[in-house]
Amino acid sequence: MSLDGYVAGPNPTLEQPLGEGGEQLHEWAVVLESWRRSHGLSGGERNADAEVMQESVDTTGAVVMGRRMFSGGAGAWEEDQNADGWWGDEPPFRVPVFVLTHHAREPEAKQGGTTFTFVTDGIDSALEQARAAAGDKDVLLAGGGSVAQQYLRAGLLDELQIHVAPMLLGGGVRLFEGRVDPGLSLESTRVIASPSVTHLRYAVNRA
């Protein structure tokens, strides 16, 4: 997230899926060895940010994401120019991924352990399927903003981990938008900071 609360910049396109300036949100990550390894690349930095990322890789047993995050599209899959997603033949997730969509589609198995399952019956169902697939590990809600808000409002998140990039986007997709359950409270459980990014972790408590 940018300091001003955006997880993507304004005016996203197929060439610029994170909108104007949005790529910079992830600059801290793409230089890391742990990120590069999960993307099939060698080299990269080892530092406190890399440990936070590696921890997330190690503890994640399944991923949930929205259709927008998967392809940037909406509507029927046959009209989606990016229907195969952003990540090619060997996506970096390497675990089962559950994609929320209103448009049914057969599951797909990719190289390296990533499977995409398309869930049309709502966020509870996606979470239930992801939990079953994750076993003892965590379910990572990857995004985007709209799906994160839906899960937060439904009281289904146990933890928030937000990587605040030192930048202002001035527009785009907000991570937090609109009302929250008044019975929900946050507990700050960890802060790890580097010049590139501040990792904020919160436990979500319900009254």
Next chain:
Amino acid sequence: MSLDGYVAGPNPTLEQPLGEGGEQLHEWAVVLESWRRSHGLSGGERNADAEVMQESVDTTGAVVMGRRMFSGGAGAWEEDQNADGWWGDEPPFRVPVFVLTHHAREPEAKQGGTTFTFVTDGIDSALEQARAAAGDKDVLLAGGGSVAQQYLRAGLLDELQIHVAPMLLGGGVRLFEGRVDPGLSLESTRVIASPSVTHLRYAVNRA
């Protein structure tokens, strides 16, 4: 600021100037010895948060704030039910305070070193007057959200210090709203965290 970006909650009133839930934003501060001392109270906690607050007290030579922050009102002063401000006879600032308003008014000197000067000719003028009054010390832009955005957009801020409270307000006044100067960049210069609050500090660089 709440984690979702608000510096005041929704529906502010004279009884609840920071809106619904907004008082909680400052819970970390009101328990501190350094806060209590500036408000003429004894006792309180000494911890890392107190040091951050004391540092701000020590380095601040003048304060700029908006009319909304000063009284919660707008329009003519004679119709403002809270025209004397929120802080009584001995406000906690103890330095010259410059209040941005569209409505002219004579300056007022309070007990304990606080003076209120009402500036009707814009943000540049308020800053210039505050700089002259601050001498070698810093000018603190106290708020609220609208004034902070105006100064940020005008490229007049050298540093941001944001105290992120572990809570979601779900509505109210955002600290960051709308476009920013693309030539402006942030550099994370310090993070201090406690369970009560995370203090984020950034240098503002201009291209």
